[in-house]
Amino acid sequence: MNRHARLGRPPSAARPPAPQLSRDQLRFHKRAADVLNGSQFNWPIILITLAGVGYNAALAFLNAHGSSVSLSLVITTEVLILVAAALIVLAAGMQPRDGPPALLFTCFLVIALLISVFGDTWFIGMARNVAIIALFAMLGARLGSAGLKRCFFLAGLIVGAVLLLEIISVDQYASVFQPGPYFEQTRGIGTAEYDESGLFAPALGFEGRFSIFTITGHRTASLFLEQVSLGNFAAVTSIFLVSKWQDLARWQRIFSIALITIILLTTNSRAGLAITLAAPVVYHVAPKLHRYTALLVMPVVLLIAWVIANAIPSTGDDLPGRMAVTIRNLSTLDLQSLAGLKALSADEFADSGYTYVIYASSILGLLGLWLFICTAIAAPNKERLRCSLLTSLYVFGNLSVSGTSVFSIKTAALLWLLVGHMWRDDAVKFDTDRAPSDTLPRARPGVAQRRRLASN
Numbered sequence: 001m002n003r004h005a006r007l008g009r010p011p012s013a014a015r016p017p018a019p020q021l022s023r024d025q026l027r028f029h030k031r032a033a034d035v036l037n038g039s040q041f042n043w044p045i046i047l048i049t050l051a052g053v054g055y056n057a058a059l060a061f062l063n064a065h066g067s068s069v070s071l072s073l074v075i076t077t078e079v080l081i082l083v084a085a086a087l088i089v090l091a092a093g094m095q096p097r098d099g100p101p102a103l104l105f106t107c108f109l110v111i112a113l114l115i116s117v118f119g120d121t122w123f124i125g126m127a128r129n130v131a132i133i134a135l136f137a138m139l140g141a142r143l144g145s146a147g148l149k150r151c152f153f154l155a156g157l158i159v160g161a162v163l164l165l166e167i168i169s170v171d172q173y174a175s176v177f178q179p180g181p182y183f184e185q186t187r188g189i190g191t192a193e194y195d196e197s198g199l200f201a202p203a204l205g206f207e208g209r210f211s212i213f214t215i216t217g218h219r220t221a222s223l224f225l226e227q228v229s230l231g232n233f234a235a236v237t238s239i240f241l242v243s244k245w246q247d248l249a250r251w252q253r254i255f256s257i258a259l260i261t262i263i264l265l266t267t268n269s270r271a272g273l274a275i276t277l278a279a280p281v282v283y284h285v286a287p288k289l290h291r292y293t294a295l296l297v298m299p300v301v302l303l304i305a306w307v308i309a310n311a312i313p314s315t316g317d318d319l320p321g322r323m324a325v326t327i328r329n330l331s332t333l334d335l336q337s338l339a340g341l342k343a344l345s346a347d348e349f350a351d352s353g354y355t356y357v358i359y360a361s362s363i364l365g366l367l368g369l370w371l372f373i374c375t376a377i378a379a380p381n382k383e384r385l386r387c388s389l390l391t392s393l394y395v396f397g398n399l400s401v402s403g404t405s406v407f408s409i410k411t412a413a414l415l416w417l418l419v420g421h422m423w424r425d426d427a428v429k430f431d432t433d434r435a436p437s438d439t440l441p442r443a444r445p446g447v448a449q450r451r452r453l454a455s456n
Contacts, residue, residue, distance in 0.1 A: 042147035052413035057223045064178035071186045085135040101134035104372045115340045123343035126361040129407035140420025163222035174198035179225040220266040231269020232411040234260045238279040243387035286389045287382040294374040297392040322401040329355040338363045353399030377422045
């Protein structure tokens with residue numbers, strides 16, 4: 001007698017088919033999984049993220065149509081968004097995976113307090129930036145894959161619709177949002193004297209500025225009203241595509257690629273183009289690298305910037321010129337700057353990211369940010385390796401040629417929502433985001449069934 005017959009256990013080939021689940025049973029398991037995964041908060045998380053992406057456009061619309069908007073209202077709106085994000089985190093309950101972002105924010109809050117005490121000033125600029133990172137990372141850890149994909153699709157749909165309006169009719173776009181007057185009223189950025197379009201002045205570009213194709217007479221800005229954030233949105237969407245490629249439906253891949261292409265062709269973003277071109281390479285290479293390879297990104301970027309700045313002297317608004325500014329500013333740092341005791345001067349380096357971070361939070365702030373970004377989601381997992389490496393390239397590459405744009409809630413909300421989602425607890429057995437299985441797990445046969453199968 002063979003072993004299966006002796007134990008009354010059927011061989012695998014003789015096992016009965018698993019029972020089919022009814023529709024009600026499927027719904028029950030789906031609801032149970034939602035509770036385990038925190039997916040009952042999906043829509044609040046999606047809505048608060050979309051509010052971060054689009055609140056500036058909403059305020060500009062109000063300002064253009066009779067309701068005067070001031071800088072204080074802009075700040076208040078952003079604070080309310082962050083408070084709402086914190087309330088969602090608390091309502092969902094604190095979890096062990098909240099440790100890294102919570103620690104990061106605590107460190108920057110302590111640094112801000114020390115700078116305020118010893119620098120005899122009140123400066124919380126980087127603490128606010130890190131609050132965006134921490135809170136949306138925590139929200140992402142509570143968002144299922146289906147919710148994340150829905151959030152990126154809705155953001156892309158809105159950005160694409162406004163971009164289409166801008167391409168078809170610049171005059172209509174300008175009349176709806178009036179970006180120029182809005183930024184002049186809330187940020188003090190004046191409009192160009194020769195321009196009557198009502199657009200944000202830097203979006204008009206200048207002769208000799210980098211461009212792929214000249215499709216429109218200006219650099220498009222879509223929902224963000226300024227071109228830098230639109231380019232960053234394309235880069236963040238590229239990071240999302242690389243990180244979640246295998247989980248995305250074909251239609252969402254095609255939609256996202258088409259949107260990224262249109263953005264890059266119309267906004268002429270150097271940083272966005274660089275990240276987009278790097279994305280396919282990272283997709284294939286990252287899984288073969290060590291989990292902490294991302295730690296090398298910042299030193300390598302600074303080394304490349306130093307080599308380019310010395311090999312190709314430039315003072316223009318091109319890649320060598322931007323990197324030369326970064327290296328020149330870093331070379332002027334003194335002990336007080338490194339200690340964060342000149343925080344009030346940080347805004348003078350709004351176009352020089354590394355220098356801004358050091359002035360605003362000391363050298364310890366830059367090192368803390370570097371360690372968090374490069375290690376928070378590092379794991380021997382293909383998706384997380386891709387996300388970690390491309391996020392590091394995006395942040396630290398941008399800081400070498402740009403300023404504080406990577407910290408803007410308009411695009412940072414989506415990026416850190418994605419990063420937070422990538423470290424979701426793998427212990428949950430249910431996957432609420434895939435089509436639920438239509439069968440129950442195979443059950444061990446009962447005594448009577450084993451005897452009947454053995455006799456057969």
